[in-house]
Amino acid sequence: MAGDTSAQLDLADRQALPRVATHCPYCALQCGMLLERDGGGWRVAARDFPTNKGGLCRKGWTAAALLSAPDRLTTPLLRERHGMHLRPASWDEALDRIVAGIRQIQARHGKNAIGVFGGGGLTNEKAYLLGKFARVALGTANIDYNGRFCMASAAAAGLAAFGLDRGLPFPLADIPGAEVILMPGGNPAETMPPIMQYFEAQKARGGKLIVADPRRTPTARAADLHLQLTPGTHAALANGLLHVAIRDRLIDTVFIATRTTGFSAVQHICKSYWPERVERITGVPEAQIVRAARMLGEAATAMVLTARGAEQQRNGTQNVLAYINLLLALGRAGKPHCGYGCLTGQGNGQGGREHGQKSDQLPGYRKLENPADRDHVAGVWGVAADSLPNPGLTACELMSALGGPVRGLLVFASNLLVSAPDADSVAGGFGGLDLLVVADMFLSETAARADVVLPIAQWAEEDGTMTNLEGRVLRRRRAMAPPKGVWTDLEVMNALASRLGSTAAFATEPDDAFGELRRASAGGAADYAGITYDRIDAEDGVFWPCPAGDHPGTKRLFLDRFATPDGRARFHRVEFHGAAETPDATFPYILTTGRVLSHYQTGVQTRRVPELAAAEPGGFVELHADTARGLGIAAGDLVRLTTRRGTIDLPARISREIRMDTLFVPFHWGGRARANLLTNAALDPTSRIPEFKACAVHVKRAAAATSPRPATRQEVT
Numbered sequence: 263m264a265g266d267t268s269a270q271l272d273l274a275d276r277q278a279l280p281r282v283a284t285h286c287p288y289c290a291l292q293c294g295m296l297l298e299r300d301g302g303g304w305r306v307a308a309r310d311f312p313t314n315k316g317g318l319c320r321k322g323w324t325a326a327a328l329l330s331a332p333d334r335l336t337t338p339l340l341r342e343r344h345g346m347h348l349r350p351a352s353w354d355e356a357l358d359r360i361v362a363g364i365r366q367i368q369a370r371h372g373k374n375a376i377g378v379f380g381g382g383g384l385t386n387e388k389a390y391l392l393g394k395f396a397r398v399a400l401g402t403a404n405i406d407y408n409g410r411f412c413m414a415s416a417a418a419a420g421l422a423a424f425g426l427d428r429g430l431p432f433p434l435a436d437i438p439g440a441e442v443i444l445m446p447g448g449n450p451a452e453t454m455p456p457i458m459q460y461f462e463a464q465k466a467r468g469g470k471l472i473v474a475d476p477r478r479t480p481t482a483r484a485a486d487l488h489l490q491l492t493p494g495t496h497a498a499l500a501n502g503l504l505h506v507a508i509r510d511r512l513i514d515t516v517f518i519a520t521r522t523t524g525f526s527a528v529q530h531i532c533k534s535y536w537p538e539r540v541e542r543i544t545g546v547p548e549a550q551i552v553r554a555a556r557m558l559g560e561a562a563t564a565m566v567l568t569a570r571g572a573e574q575q576r577n578g579t580q581n582v583l584a585y586i587n588l589l590l591a592l593g594r595a596g597k598p599h600c601g602y603g604c605l606t607g608q609g610n611g612q613g614g615r616e617h618g619q620k621s622d623q624l625p626g627y628r629k630l631e632n633p634a635d636r637d638h639v640a641g642v643w644g645v646a647a648d649s650l651p652n653p654g655l656t657a658c659e660l661m662s663a664l665g666g667p668v669r670g671l672l673v674f675a676s677n678l679l680v681s682a683p684d685a686d687s688v689a690g691g692f693g694g695l696d697l698l699v700v701a702d703m704f705l706s707e708t709a710a711r712a713d714v715v716l717p718i719a720q721w722a723e724e725d726g727t728m729t730n731l732e733g734r735v736l737r738r739r740r741a742m743a744p745p746k747g748v749w750t751d752l753e754v755m756n757a758l759a760s761r762l763g764s765t766a767a768f769a770t771e772p773d774d775a776f777g778e779l780r781r782a783s784a785g786g787a788a789d790y791a792g793i794t795y796d797r798i799d800a801e802d803g804v805f806w807p808c809p810a811g812d813h814p815g816t817k818r819l820f821l822d823r824f825a826t827p828d829g830r831a832r833f834h835r836v837e838f839h840g841a842a843e844t845p846d847a848t849f850p851y852i853l854t855t856g857r858v859l860s861h862y863q864t865g866v867q868t869r870r871v872p873e874l875a876a877a878e879p880g881g882f883v884e885l886h887a888d889t890a891r892g893l894g895i896a897a898g899d900l901v902r903l904t905t906r907r908g909t910i911d912l913p914a915r916i917s918r919e920i921r922m923d924t925l926f927v928p929f930h931w932g933g934r935a936r937a938n939l940l941t942n943a944a945l946d947p948t949s950r951i952p953e954f955k956a957c958a959v960h961v962k963r964a965a966a967a968t969s970p971r972p973a974t975r976q977e978v979t
């Protein structure tokens with residue numbers, strides 16, 4: 263089952279180039295790096311690219327280890343019906359099995375009985391063709407992707423307020439020019455460390471950083487003001503900040519009158535969010551609320567940058583809109599060194615949400631519900647517009663439908679059994695499927711449950727484009743051929759489409775796919791028509807929208823007008839509603855989840871890098887020293903966490919950096935210690951993001967520490 267390591271390391275066989283300028287395989291900063299041959303393997307070297315300026319985090323520096331991971335998949339795997347084991351198979355056998363399964367399911371249950379699940383790590387070319395594959399070759403409405411777990415609330419809020427969603431509407435280089443930055447729920451010092459150079463430069467120019475987070479993270483420690491709020495209370499905090507800004511006459515009435523609509527209703531709502539009340543809701547002292555509002559209101563330039571802490575909640579869209587309300591009222595949007603942005607997480611979280619793998623979307627941010635959009639894309643695809651399905655199920659709804667109306671699932675670049683909330687119910691859904699297909703580089707937790715596993719190329723083995731958190735379209739370059747037996751995702755889609763009898767074209771070369779994507783996106787909000795591989799090379803990336811070859815690309819959005827029909831930004835009425843679950847006598851604490859420095863997403867890649875695995879070998883629960891003392895828990899003890907979904911045991915990390923009512927569990931590991939066995943699949947009504955950041959939990963000591971372990975820098979024992 264494991265890969266043929268000697269074949270992987272045979273550079274001659276794999277036509278490896280001596281040195282290739284590319285980008286990191288992980289997060290949305292998409293740091294530039296050099297991949298160099300190093301004896302029998304490869305190494306990463308620094309590259310002076312405009313985003314990271316030579317900086318990389320430990321994940322990036324060690325990424326070359328992925329290319330020689332000993333358990334790389336190099337042959338398809340098949341499970342005999344209801345069998346316990348996967349066995350190696352030929353590509354023909356695997357593809358025939360998939361196509362027979364799809365045909366059988368669709369004949370009995372209809373086209374929509376097949377679901378497709380994509381990922382925010384797929385290149386633009388793959389994300390684009392996956393949407394086309396689902397809607398044209400399979401004819402199913404049911405395609406969505408794991409970005410629904412990640413940036414969906416920020417995207418929905420940006421679209422509602424500004425008429426357009428792009429993670430940052432300005433380049434990173436603008437950050438140092440902001441006098442004050444408010445960062446609700448972000449910890450880039452651990453998730454994307456090289457970005458901190460921009461905040462350090464801002465600080466060196468006299469700028470201030472305010473972080474709102476239940477934990478005193480490394481980012482919060484670097485801030486001038488840390489608002490340590492209760493998980494799930496961002497909307498109340500934002501409304502409280504706006505209350506003070508209005509009360510203290512810090513708002514920009516000219517900007518409100520000339521560039522926005524809807525302020526009066528928001529002003530009315532915020533009257534009831536006086537600071538004492540907001541302190542009671544959020545736990546943030548009144549004096550800090552007033553200080554933060556004045557810091558923002560008295561600054562000539564200001565930004566709000568949200569991240570998952572504020573977004574991954576059942577009110578995530580409303581939380582973000584409340585922060586946007588604040589920024590609009592202060593008149594700090596649509597101007598240089600001002601604006602709202604989202605610190606996008608996944609490597610292609612931006613591009614992945616633009617080109618058609620979302621349940622309601624067509625390429626270029628076009629909408630399936632819009633007849634003109636359907637006509638345009640159907641024309642590019644050479645199919646009838648009325649043959650395109652309508653919008654389908656979103657990610658969590660798709661998980662709930664597994665084994666019910668959805669009988670088969672094709673998964674690309676996603677590890678649902680670790681990433682989805684209430685993971686045991688997803689596993690139950692898998693059990694009811696007639697066909698589960700997973701395309702992956704490694705036997706992830708999800709692939710291990712599949713009926714068919716397809717070994718696919720990774721990162722440095724294929725070309726493609728990624729769109730980073732700035733909206734900058736980048737080239738990911740092929741440094742070597744994939745190992746023998748491994749196909750690219752594009753080849754897989756082409757082969758399946760052909761076997762399914764589709765007459766539409768499915769390009770196998772990334773530049774052909776990109777050419778088609780450019781035509782499909784032309785005239786859309788995310789217009790890539792003027793972007794070519796050559797331009798990306800020559801210009802260190804091109805910012806969308808870029809509608810023509812002679813267009814310079816758009817580094818800064820909204821300076822003259824917002825992307826709404828009347829050019830004005832929209833205020834939105836936001837009331838605080840809180841998390842779906844709050845502590846009670848049975849579940850008296852709040853559980854929040856997140857990331858650590860050494861791992862990326864569900865750890866399928868980073869857990870295979872020896873240096874990263876050694877740095878953080880497994881999950882843990884962080885809890886406050888006083889909370890731990892009250893519960894009789896010492897550092898390293900096994901702690902039993904129980905929510906309404908499940909129970910897990912994890913070793914304790916004791917800290918004074920977290921609220922006493924809150925526990926933190928990172929989500930990068932599989933097995934029975936998965937954080938997402940506990941999390942709540944309550945969905946935001948707009949973005950359909952699940953509530954990863956807050957649920958009620960019962961905590962008790964399960965067992966004493968079995969072996970002494972060194973304290974980490976976070977521990978205060």
Ligand code: SF4
Binds near residue numbers: 317318320321453456
């Ligand atoms: Fe840069 Fe993110 Fe890669 Fe770290 S993980 S090197 S921050 S792209």
